[in-house]
Amino acid sequence: MTSPQCGLPSAGEKMKEMKVPFVDLSRQYQAIFHEVQDAMAKVLTRCDFILGEDVSLFESEFAQYCQAAHCVGVSSGTAAIKLALLACGIQKGDEVITVPNTWFSTVQVIYDVGATIKFVDINPQTYTMDVNALAGAITKKTKAVIPVHLFGRPVDMEPLLELAKKYNLKVIEDACQAHGALYKNRRVGSLGDVGCFSFYPGKNLGCYGDGGAITTNNDELAEKIRLLRNYGQQSKNVHVIKGFNERLDTLHAAILRVKLRYLDGWNKQRREHAQKYNELLPKSVVTPVDEDLIESVYHLYVVRSSARDKLARHLSAAGISCGIHYPTPIHLQQAYADLRIPAGSYPVSEQYAHQILSLPMFAELTDLEIEQVCTAVREFGS
Numbered sequence: 001m002t003s004p005q006c007g008l009p010s011a012g013e014k015m016k017e018m019k020v021p022f023v024d025l026s027r028q029y030q031a032i033f034h035e036v037q038d039a040m041a042k043v044l045t046r047c048d049f050i051l052g053e054d055v056s057l058f059e060s061e062f063a064q065y066c067q068a069a070h071c072v073g074v075s076s077g078t079a080a081i082k083l084a085l086l087a088c089g090i091q092k093g094d095e096v097i098t099v100p101n102t103w104f105s106t107v108q109v110i111y112d113v114g115a116t117i118k119f120v121d122i123n124p125q126t127y128t129m130d131v132n133a134l135a136g137a138i139t140k141k142t143k144a145v146i147p148v149h150l151f152g153r154p155v156d157m158e159p160l161l162e163l164a165k166k167y168n169l170k171v172i173e174d175a176c177q178a179h180g181a182l183y184k185n186r187r188v189g190s191l192g193d194v195g196c197f198s199f200y201p202g203k204n205l206g207c208y209g210d211g212g213a214i215t216t217n218n219d220e221l222a223e224k225i226r227l228l229r230n231y232g233q234q235s236k237n238v239h240v241i242k243g244f245n246e247r248l249d250t251l252h253a254a255i256l257r258v259k260l261r262y263l264d265g266w267n268k269q270r271r272e273h274a275q276k277y278n279e280l281l282p283k284s285v286v287t288p289v290d291e292d293l294i295e296s297v298y299h300l301y302v303v304r305s306s307a308r309d310k311l312a313r314h315l316s317a318a319g320i321s322c323g324i325h326y327p328t329p330i331h332l333q334q335a336y337a338d339l340r341i342p343a344g345s346y347p348v349s350e351q352y353a354h355q356i357l358s359l360p361m362f363a364e365l366t367d368l369e370i371e372q373v374c375t376a377v378r379e380f381g382s
């Protein structure tokens with residue numbers, strides 16, 4: 001009912017009209033814009049745009065945050081995984097194993113370095129690599145494995161690292177969705193040979209464009225990646241290997257240094273939101289399972305429903321924006337038709353692609369918004 005005096009909707013109507021965004025980056029910016037603008041102004045004044053002061057400062061701060069010896073800033077998460085593969089010596093004829101339910105580029109970079117793409121299915125409980133299936137996929141040609149800490153949840157790394165040791169495989173963590181996540185009290189990115197991070201704007205730690213980083217405890221790999229990102233240049237005009245232009249911009253590093261100070265707080269808020277969703281959502285949807293010794297940072301909060309598409313339409317009509325991560329497993333993408341992997345090869349990934357729904361999740365999400373989402377899911381029924 002509209003109040004006759006001012007034409008504003010009543011509380012009830014307002015509630016109904018309130019839209020819940022999937023992610024709202026402007027709320028974060030509102031909270032930190034003074035600091036971000038100061039940090040950017042300093043770079044603009046110094047004009048050290050390429051490999052400037054803030055890049056090396058961010059690298060040491062992020063390495064420390066990840067409990068890793070080194071961090072090398074690069075131009076994107078995709079570049080991070082590509083340079084990690086190259087630094088590990090992965091090349092034509094080598095097989096690299098990952099999962100089919102990931103962002104496209106985890107797989108694309110295996111192709112980019114000329115290696116052979118191999119998949120294993122996911123664990124139905126955790127939605128991440130089925131480490132038991134991994135053993136059966138390793139051949140004499142397998143040289144590396146890319147576990148993906150999908151949705152911010154660490155892969156079960158201990159058995160994976162044991163297998164990797166046994167078969168002499170490099171472990172390249174795709175931690176692009178998992179900044180700050182803990183596995184047995186260790187940060188992801190410090191567990192395998194190399195950790196790869198994306199600072200795409202919507203990630204838990206994001207810059208205002210493309211950016212990425214690799215972390216490692218291996219001095220040689222760090223040095224190699226430092227060269228690879230900067231045309232293989234050891235010093236001015238001295239190119240010791242063939243390399244790329246895949247550097248992290250100083251402006252982004254400056255922004256990331258501001259945001260890194262907030263990351264733990266934001267991740268804590270995400271975990272609290274997940275807890276609230278877990279409590280309030282009806283049994284008609286399957287909610288994520290938390291485990292002892294694993295601390296997810298909930299980049300995404302993903303539920304499963306056998307009526308996913310209808311549920312998504314219902315939520316959309318209620319003003320709630322959702323996502324699907326990801327609707328097509330990579331082996332079924334048209335781009336990879338040449339792999340000739342038939343449908344049915346990875347049944348859990350394929351079945352889940354039809355059932356998963358990512359609900360609104362970002363640090364600044366309010367309790368009221370979470371309640372609105374849960375009410376709408378409850379109204380939908382099963």
Ligand SMILES: *Cc1c(COP(=O)(O)O)cnc(C)c1O
Nearest residue numbers: 076077078103105176177198200
């Ligand atoms: C975002 C993402 C990437 C790629 O990162 P970009 O910075 O967008 O290149 C790779 N893997 C996963 C799992 C991601 O979520």
